[in-house]
Amino acid sequence: MTNPTLALTLGDVAGIGPEITAKALLAHPELREIARPVVIGDADAMRRGMRATGFDTDALVVIEDPREARNDPDTVELVQTGPSLADVPIGELSAAAGDGAYRFVVEACSLVRAGRADAIVTAPLNKAAMHAGGHDFAGHTELLAHEFGVKDYSLVLSAGDLYVFHLTTHVSLRRAIEDVTVERTTQVLNLAHGLARALGRPEERIAVAGLNPHAGENRLFGDEDADVLTPAIEAARERGIPVDGPIPADALFPAAMRRGRWNLLVACYHDQGHAPFKSVYGDDGVNITVGLPAVRVSVDHGTAFDIAGTGQANEASMVLSCVRAAELAPGWGAVVDALS
Template sequence: MNNLPIIGITMGEASGIGPEVLVKMLNDISGKNVCRPLAIGDARVLELACRKFDVPLKFRAIGHPKEADWGSEEINLIDLQDVPLEKLEAGKHNAVTGRAMLNYTDKLIEFYKEESIHGGVGGPHSKKAADLAGYNFLGYPYYIADMIGEPDPFMMLVANKTRVVNTTLHVSLRKALDMITKDLVFKAIKAGAEAMALFGVDKPHIAVSGLNPHSGEEGMFGTEEEEHIIPAIEAARELGLNIDGPVPADSLFYQCTTNPRYDAYVAMYHDQGHIPVKVDSFMDASAVAIGIPYIFATVDHGCAPDIAWQGKANHGVLRTTVELISQMAKNKYNL
């Protein structure tokens, strides 16, 4: 047990499906030698979820990972006691649950900074809940990057061997177009290449998508490829990286699962990267934060307020994400 990575796993947004999928997932991996799971949340909420969904888990509330008992059948839980049950209403976000969701992430990063854990997984989040708590939440990668002063975080969607880096993420399409520069595309390629070592791929073959139809057709349908994307690819090749592109996005992903030619892909904006992954693996994708020094991911789905606290939530994606982060941690720390 002690050679397994310690993975912090947050409860996410309490009024959504986060508590349900967390307790189900923890029960599912119990005794499976996946990792040493450290739950971060509110004991009252998680114990309520266990009773409601008939999950036979017991929690051991602790204040720090050093107090964990990894030989116990109880789940070690960092209990922040920040969601009074009277403030919990299924499917309805509020400032209390939004602030708590961020508190769990803050605590996880605190433990990572002091090297008390090997990796982290964020539970299903709600941008609206964070907004009600007074924070403009653009996603975990940006939130963590703000906390630690990293200027260029990116998100990589992972579904089996399909790995897609998003050069831009949660901004309007119009703003995303303005953000595409040689510097940003180069940083996205480099972050993707560096992350591949954590997947056990030392010399990745990476494809970079174009932005415009037909990748601009040599400037006929847009000049971003000529002015920014091709120079970024050339700069990446000067580092010795194996890069193809820019490849028209409408023909880039058709073989990514059946006969994958590339180890990773770099997309220019949110839907360009998300649509192919979700068409093929809607309930089997993880969102990995890259370009930051920590191993962190979350599920590629929201907190589903429409089915919150109804016993309908599937914990499979959370389990897949915990398994993925555990393997990445093993690769990084040679566990």
């Protein structure tokens, strides 16, 4: 593969998406040496983000097809998707912005399916805004899975060689406990092992965090670890997947993230994985969706309405997302094959 074409969705234009996109593409010319980034979004919102970050809006070039991109590091090349969002207020929840963020993702998926883009990089969207815009998805991950028609997938936080899979994500804690099932645990262990095989590390051990404190402490603090996680783990071992657990989360994450004992982790719910990961890695982490037929990498932060329009937003995670997408795209077929 030549340098992969990245369909970079602009996210919620009321937030910092346009600003971090402008900074990433215009202040980091080194990205053009490894990828061809093309923004999928709205030209007026992009210009507003460029002005906020001190860039000349003449650098914006609207194109019809990512294959037209010249990849000039002094330009931002954008495919206009839907009507103008010039009237969306900055820093406020907006149904129009939520609808726009949804459209950008749908278009990016369409471009990948048509072979006109090789990977997707997503700026943050606001879930409440997307719902207000009429689209009932819990977040990017679920929308992408729907567009690609896949059922076996996982949100994966990654930094370097570390990958943190999640059994559940954007649901309430009560719902998360219900959704931690033998079937879902089996599914995610297969995904994690498939990724390990594609990375050339089939013997790499996978560590599963316990759901309850102390992984249930022999049923003193709940039965889920013994009745759900353990059977799934034992069955995975019988299939030849190297798995450890369930391990108390307060022991597992420090051992993995501070001492490097494991690089493949499974968290039971959103904050169990996200809180320690963000505490340790901050802007050095990204969000990858494993299970899709194409690479998707996202920034590991939200829309930051409180600083939107000020030009203060840090583009580091967006730059890293583009780098990781460019690195992963050429070999992603091996991931897909490993999971099939």
